[in-house]
Amino acid sequence: DSVFAHVVRAPEDPILGVTVAYNKDPSPVKLNLGVGAYRTEEGKPVVLNVVRQAEQQLVNDRSRVKEYLPIVGLAEFNKLSAKLILGADSPAIQENRVTTVQCLSGTGSLRVGGEFLARHYHQRTIYIPLPTWGNHPKVFTLAGLSVNTYRYYDPTTRGMNFQGLLEDLGSAPSGAIVLLHACAHNPTGVDPTIQQWEQIRQLMRSKGLLPFFDSAYQGFASGSLDADAQSVRMFAADGGECLIAQSYAKNMGLYGERVGALSIMVLDNVGKGKGGGWLKDQFFDSHSHMECCCLVTIKVCKTADVASRVESQLKLVIRPMYSNPPIHGASIVATILKDRNLYDEWTIELKAMADRIISMRQKLFDALHVRGTPGDWSHIVKQIGMFTFTGLNSEQVAFMTREYHVYMTSDGRISMAGLSSRTVPHLADAIYAAVT
Numbered sequence: 001d002s003v004f005a006h007v008v009r010a011p012e013d014p015i016l017g018v019t020v021a022y023n024k025d026p027s028p029v030k031l032n033l034g035v036g037a038y039r040t041e042e043g044k045p046v047v048l049n050v051v052r053q054a055e056q057q058l059v060n061d062r063s064r065v066k067e068y069l070p071i072v073g074l075a076e077f078n079k080l081s082a083k084l085i086l087g088a089d090s091p092a093i094q095e096n097r098v099t100t101v102q103c104l105s106g107t108g109s110l111r112v113g114g115e116f117l118a119r120h121y122h123q124r125t126i127y128i129p130l131p132t133w134g135n136h137p138k139v140f141t142l143a144g145l146s147v148n149t150y151r152y153y154d155p156t157t158r159g160m161n162f163q164g165l166l167e168d169l170g171s172a173p174s175g176a177i178v179l180l181h182a183c184a185h186n187p188t189g190v191d192p193t194i195q196q197w198e199q200i201r202q203l204m205r206s207k208g209l210l211p212f213f214d215s216a217y218q219g220f221a222s223g224s225l226d227a228d229a230q231s232v233r234m235f236a237a238d239g240g241e242c243l244i245a246q247s248y249a250k251n252m253g254l255y256g257e258r259v260g261a262l263s264i265m266v267l268d269n270v271g272k273g274k275g276g277g278w279l280k281d282q283f284f285d286s287h288s289h290m291e292c293c294c295l296v297t298i299k300v301c302k303t304a305d306v307a308s309r310v311e312s313q314l315k316l317v318i319r320p321m322y323s324n325p326p327i328h329g330a331s332i333v334a335t336i337l338k339d340r341n342l343y344d345e346w347t348i349e350l351k352a353m354a355d356r357i358i359s360m361r362q363k364l365f366d367a368l369h370v371r372g373t374p375g376d377w378s379h380i381v382k383q384i385g386m387f388t389f390t391g392l393n394s395e396q397v398a399f400m401t402r403e404y405h406v407y408m409t410s411d412g413r414i415s416m417a418g419l420s421s422r423t424v425p426h427l428a429d430a431i432y433a434a435v436t
């Protein structure tokens with residue numbers, strides 16, 4: 001008998017398992033709206049033109065080699081990524097208060113950030129929205145944090161439960177970490193307004209809660225890279241501390257290249273900024289037993305660069321996990337971000353993807369309306385980003401899969417990016433049948 005004979009079968013991943021089931025279905029009308037991956041009107045995956053051009057440049061450059069990257073990844077990519085999310089004129093970048101490391105897409109960035117916090121931050125509790133992307137609780141639990149939730153979504157209005165959010169963050173222990181979706185909340189498609197973000201910011205800063213932004217959809221929600229970064233920039237602008245996980249899976253279509261970045265923004269100097277200063281204190285405490293006995297060294301410690309010490313610790317998280325990140329995807333991103341023409345072309349392609357998704361919302365809404373589908377479906381056009389949180393329950397979803405070969409997660413989330421003008425009528429038929 002195998003020494004592994006006792007191993008029990010694990011359930012399929014609730015999101016990626018949808019594709020496994022879809023692939024097994026021989027029906028010609030089957031429709032995969034499970035995983036969040038962009039498809040064209042023809043239902044095909046795309047490689048962006050700018051990505052093809054960048055790859056061509058990389059291939060033509062014979063001086064490029066396949067050596068290992070440093071533990072923290074491609075330096076140029078890291079700098080450009082911080083600029084992309086924080087803005088080119090970010091004071092934090094100019095003051096060297098941001099440390100950025102290249103990670104394995106958004107997921108890897110969240111994991112590295114989580115492990116760093118579990119080792120070096122005084123509060124090991126992270127609050128995640130209810131509901132949230134299904135991988136969040138697993139990533140942070142395995143990183144060594146303890147996971148709590150805050151109310152976010154109101155199923156009765158299919159909108160935000162803002163009162164619940166304020167109450168739950170208001171009663172969170174001081175210093176707790178709070179996971180925030182920078183834009184295009186997954187799975188609900190419900191984002192705070194700018195005024196609500198400002199209230200969240202004030203509440204969090206007044207309680208010393210530490211923001212950890214998950215930015216998986218910059219530019220993909222509204223079509224504008226700046227508009228989709230606004231929440232993050234509001235927190236960055238107050239001078240306080242935060243963590244940001246970025247993914248290039250969706251906005252550059254680099255899903256399988258696994259390219260992302262973790263940025264940690266810190267307070268460097270005593271009294272600077274208004275948002276906490278925990279990292280300085282933390283590092284001062286844990287690394288300065290010797291220094292405490294000697295005034296001269298204390299002074300050195302206080303003026304030393306916190307961001308670079310944070311980076312040195314991030315390297316200790318990364319090195320035993322995967323040693324260093326892959327070179328190809330980060331080189332593509334850096335090539336695009338540093339070249340004015342490629343960058344401009346990217347923003348156009350990105351906006352086209354966002355616009356197609358937004359147009360699918362209207363088409364689906366209209367198709368349900370035409371069929372006289374009972375219920376209020378206006379949330380389909382109101383929600384933001386890749387997904388619509390339909391409000392369909394798990395029995396209705398199971399019915400749609402069984403009878404109509406429509407595949408989606410059991411919470412009723414559908415990927416609007418997987419829909420096309422051709423498939424909207426079939427989906428509308430399936431939803432109509434499920435609710436009548």
Ligand code: PMP
Nearest residue numbers: 105106107133186214216247249
């Ligand atoms: N966060 C959220 C909210 C997501 O929706 C996703 C992708 N589904 C990710 C993070 C990470 O994805 P990736 O690791 O492919 O960048």
